[in-house]
Amino acid sequence: MEDKVSLLAKTLTPSPIQQLSLLAQRCNAINLAEGFPDFPAPSHIKDAAIAAINSDFNQYRMKQMHGLDVDPLTDIAICCGQSEAFAATMFAIINPGDEVILFDPSYETYETCIKMAGGVPVYVSLDPPHWNLGRDKLMMSFTLRTKAIVLNSPHNPTGKVFTEDELEIIAGACRARDCLAVTDEVYELITYDNEEHISLASLPEMQNRTIITSSLSKTFSVTGWRIGWAIAPACFASAIRNIHIKVTDSAPAPFQEAALVALTSPPEYFESLRKDYESKRDYIVELLLRVGFQLHMKPKGSFFVFAELPESCILSDIEFVEELIKQAGVVAVPGCGFFHTNQSSDEFSQAAFSYQKKYIRFAFCKSDATLYSAAQKLGQLCDAEGPLKLMYSGECTAH
């Protein structure tokens, strides 16, 4: 009966992040891997949800919200998380065979959504160590079949915030080639050092060709509520909404009501969110440098740090993370899962892409107590000079 599974489903493999979480659980490890907070959501949001459940908002609900310069009646589709907004967007815009450009490294889910809709992902590598976007590389990846570019900024896993120049490169390409842009802006309110997040859609001539996806989850630490949205010109928003209605019909009603309260939070909430995360970022950056990682830049946004193993470390990212779990009881995510290769690119040697096995992603959306505990545990594995012994010897524990 196994042959009954769809060809599409057969190509999907279990997430390496999830497998590591299972290993971590078995080892009772501190989880700095998956990107969700271990501290509570703000009370005023929880209270709003409770009020909504207590009153009559438990039936199907259609609600729109304000964002940018949009018509809330026609330009917004509320979905079950940015996850669903992105999936619905792909079904809404991709015909079988259409190509979609993605920047590498990238969040693992985009590729699968593109393929589910029959599209072909095309990867453009950002250049380490600062993950810069090269204009020529981008333009060379276009073909007659290119339908859209996906932009995630602030960026998971690197913590990069795309610069104005880079946004203009992308916008210029979209205009020149008449293609669409789909953005994932879930970390839009988590930026540091006074860095301002700029929406690609706000650039000249971009709003009518951009679909913005985002959510409540990261900004309000309610990843489990499944409230996200797509904002786009009416023709796209309505297509997305139609698909969303067929896929889930609606996002949880009481949380949509709470979202209204959340999104009208006073500026002080967002300021303190940023400040808190910034101090966690500084803490973890200092920690990782101290224990021997290489960091060429501090993350400017998101709650991830993409740290590089030094040359002296002979372990791959996966081996290193396994050792870190077993020896220190701390979990992080090996970076290789975020890197992809185009199916047609066999002209580059292995060496050119060896950096793809040398990065580890740490999440710092954790309470101060958790971060402190992680620091203590890592400290126990360090030698007198500071760095982790793992950085030199690459000793693996017996299996």
Next chain:
Amino acid sequence: MSTLAIKHGAINLGQGFPNFDGPEFVKEAAIQGIKDGKNQYARGYGVPDLNLAVADRFMKDTGLVVDPEKEVTITSGCTEAIAATMLGLINSGDEVILFAPFYDSYEATLSMAGAKIKCVTLRPPDFSVPVDELKSAFSKNTRAILINTPHNPTGKMFTREELDVIASLCIENDVLVFTDEVYDKLAFEMDHISMASLPGMYERTVTLNSLGKTFSLTGWKIGWAIAPPHLTWGVRQAHSFLTFATSTPMQYAAAAALRAPDSYYEELKRDYRKKKAILVEGLKEVGFTVFPSSGTYFVVVAHTPFGLENDVTFCEYLIKEVGVVAIPTSVFYLNPEDGKDLVRFTFCKDEGTLRSAVERMKEKLGK
């Protein structure tokens, strides 16, 4: 219809959700979940306690023992369970058999999966399965058949004999069965039968259900798929890229809901029987031809005694001139012509609303 209805201040017996709320104990459980901090991503295929509660309930209902970890997947409503099943288990070009009239998400998700729909039409007065038409719908390309029982919009419940015929055709042709059973607790005229419980059928069946209709919490979006591990795998793959995870606090509350004592379900049926009586008697007195509905909270009637052209024009007339909303059933057919004589009313509304609607219809339509 809803927008037109609001404009005219019409009583809405169209869309199938209650205008009353869910039980307090379930709402309290969700509130406690939020307060206790259950607000982050749940495990993708479900909070373990809910998977267990679903498996326990399924055992009570069907006698089948399933593994909550390997055979139960929680989704954002049954709608998402359907989408994940189609996208996870159907290949482009596969044929899938549907019974018309059908819930409109089936057609949409099948076309997202690139499937070819083969339709078998159920006809009044009893909407029984036309066996010859069904047999000829099977071909070597048939991958699956979808059954919704109790059935939206007609209220039909598939009998044991009908399920036996379908089962033997599926075994003979090696075809999967997807069953949408969201109204299983609203079975009035006969007992609900799950296809998965028939001999030889569990291994090829995906059973789909949800919290919404049973507990009047349609907006919470808690549903599930129960299937053997090799089919569950496909459903979970698609699900993890459609929504990734389902609302966490609601899952905890759903587990509490599913452990409700039998008295809850008995009272639910009692209440709905009363409502059904008000509506059905009322519709008959107004002059509709009312077709027997065994389950769900829907009833389908022929509007032809009133001399309007088709179901859509009748429904528009009903809103504007009478102030009541019904759903034109042509939306539930591949060929809208098949539904032009029929409209669907719901009785998932409080008794006052139902009585008012009947009064309005008697006054403005009554013969």
